[in-house]
Amino acid sequence: MELLYSSSVGLLVACGVFLILRARTFPVVLGLTMLSYAVNLMLFASGRLSLNQAVVLGTREAYADPLPQALVLTAIVIGFAMTAFVVILAIRARADLGNDHVNGIVPTPKPTKKGRKS
Amino acid sequence: MALLWIPLLSLIGSLVTSMLGHLSRNKLTAVALSMPIIALVLSANLATDVFDGQVVRYSLDWIPALGVELSFRFDGLALLFVFLILGIGCLILFYARYYLSQQDSMAKLYCYLLLFMTAMLGIVLSNNVVQLWVFWELTSVSSFLLISYWNHKSEARNGARMALAITGGGGLALLAGLLLIGNIVGSYNLDVILQNRELIQEHHLYEVVLVLVLLGAFTKSAQFPFHFWLPHAMAAPTPVSAYLHSATMVKAGIFLLARFYPALAGTELWFILVGLTGLITLLIGAYVALFKHDLKGLLAFSTISHLGLITLLLGLDTELATVAAVFHIVNHATFKASLFMATGIIDHETGTRDMRKLNGMWQFMPYTATLAMVAAAAMAGVPLLNGFLSKEMFFAETLHQQLLGSMSWLIPVLATIAGAFSVAYSARFIHDVFFNGQPIDLPKEPHEAPRYMRVPIEILVALCLLVGMFPNLIVDDILQVASSSVLGGNAPEFHVAIWHGFNLPLLMSALAVCGGLVIYTQRKYLFQFQASLPPVNAKYMFETFIYGLMDWSREKINAIENGSLQRYLLLMFLVVLLAAGWPLFEMHQLVGNKQPTEIDIHVGIGAALLMVGALGTVIWHRQRIVSLILISIVGLMVSVAFTRFSAPDLALTQLTVEVVTVVLLMLALFFLPQTTPKESSSLRVLRDLFIASSIGVVVGSICYALVTRPLSSISDFFVANAKTGGGGTNVVNVILVDFRGFDTLGEITVLGIAALGIFKLLINLPLFMPSCDGEGRPWAKERYPLLLATISQALLPLALLVSVYIFLRGHNLPGGGFIAGLVTAIAFILQYIAHGSKWISERFTANYRKIIASGIAIAMATGLGSWFFGRPFLTSWFDYFDLPLVGQIELASAMLFDLGVYITVVGATMMILASLGKLTTQAITKGKEA
Numbered sequence A: 001m002e003l004l005y006s007s008s009v010g011l012l013v014a015c016g017v018f019l020i021l022r023a024r025t026f027p028v029v030l031g032l033t034m035l036s037y038a039v040n041l042m043l044f045a046s047g048r049l050s051l052n053q054a055v056v057l058g059t060r061e062a063y064a065d066p067l068p069q070a071l072v073l074t075a076i077v078i079g080f081a082m083t084a085f086v087v088i089l090a091i092r093a094r095a096d097l098g099n100d101h102v103n104g105i106v107p108t109p110k111p112t113k114k115g116r117k118s
Numbered sequence B: 001m002a003l004l005w006i007p008l009l010s011l012i013g014s015l016v017t018s019m020l021g022h023l024s025r026n027k028l029t030a031v032a033l034s035m036p037i038i039a040l041v042l043s044a045n046l047a048t049d050v051f052d053g054q055v056v057r058y059s060l061d062w063i064p065a066l067g068v069e070l071s072f073r074f075d076g077l078a079l080l081f082v083f084l085i086l087g088i089g090c091l092i093l094f095y096a097r098y099y100l101s102q103q104d105s106m107a108k109l110y111c112y113l114l115l116f117m118t119a120m121l122g123i124v125l126s127n128n129v130v131q132l133w134v135f136w137e138l139t140s141v142s143s144f145l146l147i148s149y150w151n152h153k154s155e156a157r158n159g160a161r162m163a164l165a166i167t168g169g170g171g172l173a174l175l176a177g178l179l180l181i182g183n184i185v186g187s188y189n190l191d192v193i194l195q196n197r198e199l200i201q202e203h204h205l206y207e208v209v210l211v212l213v214l215l216g217a218f219t220k221s222a223q224f225p226f227h228f229w230l231p232h233a234m235a236a237p238t239p240v241s242a243y244l245h246s247a248t249m250v251k252a253g254i255f256l257l258a259r260f261y262p263a264l265a266g267t268e269l270w271f272i273l274v275g276l277t278g279l280i281t282l283l284i285g286a287y288v289a290l291f292k293h294d295l296k297g298l299l300a301f302s303t304i305s306h307l308g309l310i311t312l313l314l315g316l317d318t319e320l321a322t323v324a325a326v327f328h329i330v331n332h333a334t335f336k337a338s339l340f341m342a343t344g345i346i347d348h349e350t351g352t353r354d355m356r357k358l359n360g361m362w363q364f365m366p367y368t369a370t371l372a373m374v375a376a377a378a379m380a381g382v383p384l385l386n387g388f389l390s391k392e393m394f395f396a397e398t399l400h401q402q403l404l405g406s407m408s409w410l411i412p413v414l415a416t417i418a419g420a421f422s423v424a425y426s427a428r429f430i431h432d433v434f435f436n437g438q439p440i441d442l443p444k445e446p447h448e449a450p451r452y453m454r455v456p457i458e459i460l461v462a463l464c465l466l467v468g469m470f471p472n473l474i475v476d477d478i479l480q481v482a483s484s485s486v487l488g489g490n491a492p493e494f495h496v497a498i499w500h501g502f503n504l505p506l507l508m509s510a511l512a513v514c515g516g517l518v519i520y521t522q523r524k525y526l527f528q529f530q531a532s533l534p535p536v537n538a539k540y541m542f543e544t545f546i547y548g549l550m551d552w553s554r555e556k557i558n559a560i561e562n563g564s565l566q567r568y569l570l571l572m573f574l575v576v577l578l579a580a581g582w583p584l585f586e587m588h589q590l591v592g593n594k595q596p597t598e599i600d601i602h603v604g605i606g607a608a609l610l611m612v613g614a615l616g617t618v619i620w621h622r623q624r625i626v627s628l629i630l631i632s633i634v635g636l637m638v639s640v641a642f643t644r645f646s647a648p649d650l651a652l653t654q655l656t657v658e659v660v661t662v663v664l665l666m667l668a669l670f671f672l673p674q675t676t677p678k679e680s681s682s683l684r685v686l687r688d689l690f691i692a693s694s695i696g697v698v699v700g701s702i703c704y705a706l707v708t709r710p711l712s713s714i715s716d717f718f719v720a721n722a723k724t725g726g727g728g729t730n731v732v733n734v735i736l737v738d739f740r741g742f743d744t745l746g747e748i749t750v751l752g753i754a755a756l757g758i759f760k761l762l763i764n765l766p767l768f769m770p771s772c773d774g775e776g777r778p779w780a781k782e783r784y785p786l787l788l789a790t791i792s793q794a795l796l797p798l799a800l801l802v803s804v805y806i807f808l809r810g811h812n813l814p815g816g817g818f819i820a821g822l823v824t825a826i827a828f829i830l831q832y833i834a835h836g837s838k839w840i841s842e843r844f845t846a847n848y849r850k851i852i853a854s855g856i857a858i859a860m861a862t863g864l865g866s867w868f869f870g871r872p873f874l875t876s877w878f879d880y881f882d883l884p885l886v887g888q889i890e891l892a893s894a895m896l897f898d899l900g901v902y903i904t905v906v907g908a909t910m911m912i913l914a915s916l917g918k919l920t921t922q923a924i925t926k927g928k929e930a
Helices: A002-020 A025-045 A066-097 B002-019 B025-051 B076-099 B106-125 B129-147 B154-185 B190-194 B197-201 B206-220 B229-235 B238-247 B249-259 B268-290 B295-314 B319-350 B366-380 B386-398 B410-434 B451-469 B476-486 B504-521 B523-532 B538-560 B565-585 B601-619 B624-644 B648-671 B682-707 B715-726 B731-739 B741-762 B786-809 B817-835 B837-843 B848-868 B893-929
Strands: B056-063 B068-074 B878-883 B887-892
Touching: A002 A025, A002 B565, A002 B601, A002 B682, A025 A066, A025 B601, A025 B624, A025 B648, A025 B682, A066 B648, A066 B715, A066 B731, A066 B741, A066 B817, A066 B893, B002 B025, B002 B056, B002 B068, B002 B106, B025 B056, B025 B068, B025 B076, B025 B106, B025 B476, B068 B076, B068 B106, B068 B129, B076 B106, B076 B238, B076 B249, B076 B319, B076 B451, B076 B476, B106 B129, B106 B238, B106 B249, B129 B154, B129 B190, B129 B206, B129 B229, B129 B238, B129 B249, B154 B190, B154 B197, B154 B206, B154 B229, B154 B538, B197 B206, B206 B249, B206 B268, B229 B238, B229 B295, B238 B249, B238 B295, B238 B319, B249 B295, B249 B319, B268 B295, B268 B410, B295 B319, B295 B386, B295 B410, B319 B366, B319 B386, B319 B451, B319 B476, B366 B386, B366 B410, B366 B451, B386 B410, B386 B451, B386 B504, B410 B504, B504 B523, B565 B682, B601 B624, B624 B648, B648 B731, B648 B817, B648 B893, B715 B731, B731 B741, B731 B817, B731 B893, B741 B848, B741 B893, B786 B817, B786 B893, B817 B837, B817 B893, B837 B893, B848 B893, B887 B893
Parallel strands: none
Antiparallel strands: B056 B068, B878 B887
16 A cells, blocks of 8 residues: 555655646646645655554544645645645736746747637 | 943944934034933043953853853953044044035945944954854944945945955955854964964864964955055045045054964064065055055055064064054054045145145145144154154164074165155155245145144144154154063063164164155155056056956856756756765665565556556646646546545545646646647657656655665654643644644745735736637636536535534545635636636625635634734644533634634635636737637
């Protein structure tokens, strides 16, 4: 199970990093979201994986580690706030600059490769 | 306590004068003068103890945990400087009253001057070296303000900048030196440092310390090769030049040398560095001064030369040389300040300071002329004046040193030559200005200065004469205490006397006077020679250097920051790869020794879905809607994983956040293009794939190494105390609202700030108005489907009920403010989707900013509330009550805190989504109109 969990985290990180390195804002936002999934899962795993040990007192014999859970809980919410901020920044950048390239300028497009723009 | 008041009074004076610009000049002067006069009385009062050989100390705790305190120390050397700073300061303040023209702001000058006075007093009184350094930098800053007093003049601005760059730079070197000393000795207390001479001098970093401290002192005291800022600082008003650049600030460097003399001096390196720097500065200053046509320029270089003389004295290995240095500090301050003030009068009454125009002033202002001539004679070292005495001591001490080994005889010779030049430029000051024919082409008709403008000069010149004639009566005692604190013990036996009989120093003096007069009479040839030399423009060199440095930095910055986010991210990821990957290769075994758990079928399916979702998102990332759907599968699987691995709170949070995120991204897609053009070359894709998979492998390996090792956690504490200390059985929630409540408070604040930032970004957004979707289909006319509208309306009370339930049970079962807040927000958002923001705003008017603010305020108030019960911030309280019908319930202050969290989360989420959603409505409406 540990191996499967870790490889999922690794895959999420890889996909996230790849998307973040793309040139347009939307894939970058997706990449950030993916990366924050991976980071949350990894932080969570620092409490180790445990089945059926939810930390509600009086219900179990042994409990999972509650501290990483508390930290990850706020991380999820803040992660949402940051994603939202980046998304709005992307919208604003598109509105102000006229394109959605992360560098703010579309690198001299070759005529054949120019995509459809609304 | 009285000690603290000395710097405090001038600081108060600085603040008060800055606010009294509307007073008449006389009243303002009286206010400004009152503070240093009281301080002078206070210090005279303390002086009796110092003369008895005591050191007065006062300290006030500042940050006791770090050993930082405000600490003052009043010994002989400090006494001498305090008198100098306050005494001359008073005269300057008085003089400035008559010097400034009606257009100049008197309050501004007084404010800066008193601020500077505070800084100087702070330096000489500090008993803590870091505190000393703070005051040291404050003199640089206040001096910058004073030099640029006439900030409409470019030379004032440039001069101020140059002075700040040089003295501020030296200050940084000094800080490094002082920190090293503190490190070596183990204390920043000056008392301790001065007692640990051996410890410092035997340390292997002694040379570094010495060079750093000397850099600070030499830049401040305008020693070669840092001397060039002083002449440019002459763009300041003359009272400022008289005070800062002759009597006090430039002496701060000298003071530093004297202050650390007991701890740092005595080594060969000290004598070589200090002595030679002083000697070179003495010669260069004296030589260049002769050729300056500007009166203040002449005085500036003469000051450089005299500062060199004092430095040289401190670099001579005899005790009497130190006494002579202290003596010359006082003498130079008196005659130089009076000369500057006399120059100010001449400038004031004639409109120029150019000696080629100023001639024959004796006939117009005989009284000022007499005063200036006496002061200039003191500068030249004429007998019966104070300058003669200390210069005589200087000559005598140059004969008793071994600085240059067998070539040590050079020093008295060079000293005599410098003395001759000093006589020559003094003679020029007297003869050129007051005699030598008639004035040429003066801007103003010259006349005598106002009566009171001359008073400060009269006082100083009287002192020159009195000290020169009765040295034993006036200066013996103060010299005794000051030099004994420089020498760190008892001062040698000495007698300042006018007549020592016919001896070598007297011969040197005589030679200097005769030589100087000869040089002056033959100056025509010297001027011709000087004119034939290639010009050295220090200002030009300095500016070339500064601009070169700026260009170089700009080039480097542009090379790194080329504006491409992709490149920054790439570099960052490479750094991450290196930093995180490297330690893995040094690890022996990746897998730890924890018993692995079996894979079950549910986890297997979940992981497979997650991987498919993630890979699919990457593969179809240019189809934006498709990738959005695929990534939501990933998010769903993440929350399933949390459920499976015993984290119900996380699962609920992830699920709700997932919903709002997807709604948000859907809204965002309205304003962004629907598809991503194919831009990256195959090579680039390959490169990115390589980097991404490397990082993935590294992170996955670290994660694997982490989860396969046994856990030792601090969480047992939380589990053990959640019920008894926090009153809840859901430990995760108790941690959030109780144990680590301060963290949570910070986090909801961040949430609020992010929401406000988004609100701000959306103001005045120039809208893109897509009239159709990515495939070219126009938007549906029926925007609010009836089915959804009906169901969502019915769902709203139910959803709110659920969120209240989740909120209330949060302390004991999975739930809590964060999750309940998100559920509420989703319920509202559904209404927006189903009905549109116009429909909502007709029924529900809420200011989300106020909601966020009140949420944070409630959480904050809960925390502050514990202060009323004498407990630390955010201490929680709970108890059980019996209510009729309901039964036993628990009330906890943490619940109120959680309410704050709930409200903030609702407010922030709604603000983000509703403000964005409103824009889409506007855009569609506008699009239709267009």
